[in-house]
Amino acid sequence: MTKPVSRRSTGVSEAVVEPIALVAPEEGFESLYRRTLPRVYAYVASMLRDRSAAEEVTAQAYERAYRKRSSYKPRRGSQEAWLFGIARNAALDELRRLKRRATEIEVETDDDHSEGVVLRETVRVALATLDGKERDLLALKYRAGLSNGEIASVLATSESNVGTRLHRAMERLRKACDD
Amino acid sequence: MTDVEQIEAVLRSDVAEPSPAFAADLDRRVSEGFPKPARRPRPWLRPALAAGAVVLVAAIAVIGTRVQQEHKISEAFKGAPPALLSRAAPPDATLSAAAPRRVERDVQLTIAAPQDKLQQAADGVGTVAESHHGFVSSSHVTTGDTGAGGSFELRVPQRELESTIADLSKLGELRSRSESAQDLTAPYGRTQDRLGNALVERRTLKLRRPTAAIRARIAELSATIDRLGARLRNLRGRTSFSTISVTLEQSKKKSGAGTGAAFDDARRILEGMLNFAVRALAVLLPLALLAALAAFGARVLRRRLASRALR
Numbered sequence A: 001m002t003k004p005v006s007r008r009s010t011g012v013s014e015a016v017v018e019p020i021a022l023v024a025p026e027e028g029f030e031s032l033y034r035r036t037l038p039r040v041y042a043y044v045a046s047m048l049r050d051r052s053a054a055e056e057v058t059a060q061a062y063e064r065a066y067r068k069r070s071s072y073k074p075r076r077g078s079q080e081a082w083l084f085g086i087a088r089n090a091a092l093d094e095l096r097r098l099k100r101r102a103t104e105i106e107v108e109t110d111d112d113h114s115e116g117v118v119l120r121e122t123v124r125v126a127l128a129t130l131d132g133k134e135r136d137l138l139a140l141k142y143r144a145g146l147s148n149g150e151i152a153s154v155l156a157t158s159e160s161n162v163g164t165r166l167h168r169a170m171e172r173l174r175k176a177c178d179d
Numbered sequence B: 001m002t003d004v005e006q007i008e009a010v011l012r013s014d015v016a017e018p019s020p021a022f023a024a025d026l027d028r029r030v031s032e033g034f035p036k037p038a039r040r041p042r043p044w045l046r047p048a049l050a051a052g053a054v055v056l057v058a059a060i061a062v063i064g065t066r067v068q069q070e071h072k073i074s075e076a077f078k079g080a081p082p083a084l085l086s087r088a089a090p091p092d093a094t095l096s097a098a099a100p101r102r103v104e105r106d107v108q109l110t111i112a113a114p115q116d117k118l119q120q121a122a123d124g125v126g127t128v129a130e131s132h133h134g135f136v137s138s139s140h141v142t143t144g145d146t147g148a149g150g151s152f153e154l155r156v157p158q159r160e161l162e163s164t165i166a167d168l169s170k171l172g173e174l175r176s177r178s179e180s181a182q183d184l185t186a187p188y189g190r191t192q193d194r195l196g197n198a199l200v201e202r203r204t205l206k207l208r209r210p211t212a213a214i215r216a217r218i219a220e221l222s223a224t225i226d227r228l229g230a231r232l233r234n235l236r237g238r239t240s241f242s243t244i245s246v247t248l249e250q251s252k253k254k255s256g257a258g259t260g261a262a263f264d265d266a267r268r269i270l271e272g273m274l275n276f277a278v279r280a281l282a283v284l285l286p287l288a289l290l291a292a293l294a295a296f297g298a299r300v301l302r303r304r305l306a307s308r309a310l311r
Helices: A029-048 A051-067 A079-098 A115-129 A132-143 A148-155 A159-178 B004-013 B020-031 B045-076 B082-087 B115-131 B158-169 B185-207 B212-240 B259-310
Strands: B103-113 B135-142 B149-157 B173-183 B241-250
Touching: A029 A051, A029 A079, A029 A132, A029 B020, A051 A079, A051 B020, A079 A132, A079 A148, A079 B259, A115 A159, A115 B004, A132 A148, A132 A159, A132 B004, A132 B259, A148 A159, A159 B004, B103 B115, B103 B158, B103 B212, B115 B135, B115 B149, B115 B158, B115 B241, B149 B158, B158 B241, B185 B212, B212 B241
Parallel strands: B103 B241
Antiparallel strands: B103 B173, B135 B149, B149 B241
16 A cells, blocks of 8 residues: 555656556546555645644545546546545645644654755755745645646646746745755 | 756655555545445434424415415406406405405407308307307408408306317417406495395385385385396396407418428528527527636636635
8 A cells, every 4th residue: 555656757847757647537446546645645745734634634535536436527637637636625625724734744854964865854945935836736746746737637727837837836946945 | 056856856755655554544445435434323313204294294285275265366367457456456344355256357369260261260259159158249250352350249157268268269370368357346245235225225114104205215215226236237247257359360371382482481480590599699698608707706716715725
């Protein structure tokens, strides 16, 4: 269940992103669940920044998806985009309801001052300076591992708009890291 | 300067992972198909539903009875204009609520029939009147190539009015129908009361010793009684029988079978379709506009709610 998940996209530009295989419509729910759990959890946790809330919302998202699985329409996008749309709505509901954003998710502190650890801390701090929409966008891209097309489907916008906004968010994040 | 690719690598690798306990629990729930928690037994539910059903049936029965009563009353004024109906309310407190209402009803019908069936329709008017225990009080029939038609005045019992109209409508194409009604309950009641009083007074006077004054009064009362009796009979006749005025006219010739007629028919059909489309658009366009606005509003609201949550 907790198998590591292969990361598929390698950059902001779709030109260098490996195409995400569209899930066959006949694929069972359990298979979708097994393939997406770590990413759904990672995405929800990055939005809520609370481990227990993230677990609760992840479970809620899968339950909603399971109950509404007959409403999935392949022409509207991949199953993953559909699932992440449900997870995002559940997370937003939770954010609105409980205002849990103040609680930071526990992250293991490392005494290691190696370059990698320093960079990770820098990125975390820089990420906190971005606005919620940008963090949501980056989370969909890098935590959820969705393609620009799938993100467009989740956010109900165009793929080119997603590309532009991702580019801007990454630029701001890079500048914040440098600062 | 930090490289974008390095940042992307950090974003991908620095992710929270679900705890094994949570993953195992969710695994189990998924494999079981997210079973819903068993409902607590509710022993009160069935009796409550049964009681609710009984109350509902009783309410429906009560409402149904009232509606039926109102329907019976409204049937008496069927076809009467609203102003007339409002006038039909008892104007007089002396009138008993149980007394049947006396309503005079007149109906005007225009029926069209093809020239070759005009005579048949004219004959049918009399047959229909007879079959409903009524009669034709007057008739006027014109025959010929131009202006063939007729007019009839029928008197039918009021209870047979609707069925008579229905049968008359079958004689041809019903072009128009208009109705009028007049509530004569109050004049009828007043006439009846005055007649009763006059009769009682005359009987009392006849028992007294006849003097010239009494004889004169008796004669006066007799004239009044005759007049009131005639008026009462007239009112009774007007309210127990309805008048149906039937105008029989020749229906227009149907389109011919030539090419010109076919073009005319095609033009009429197209015009009809166009008229229908315009009317349908007049309804559908505002609805579509409203739906689009609602969808746009919902989308904007969703986005605002989402961005507020993310703020």
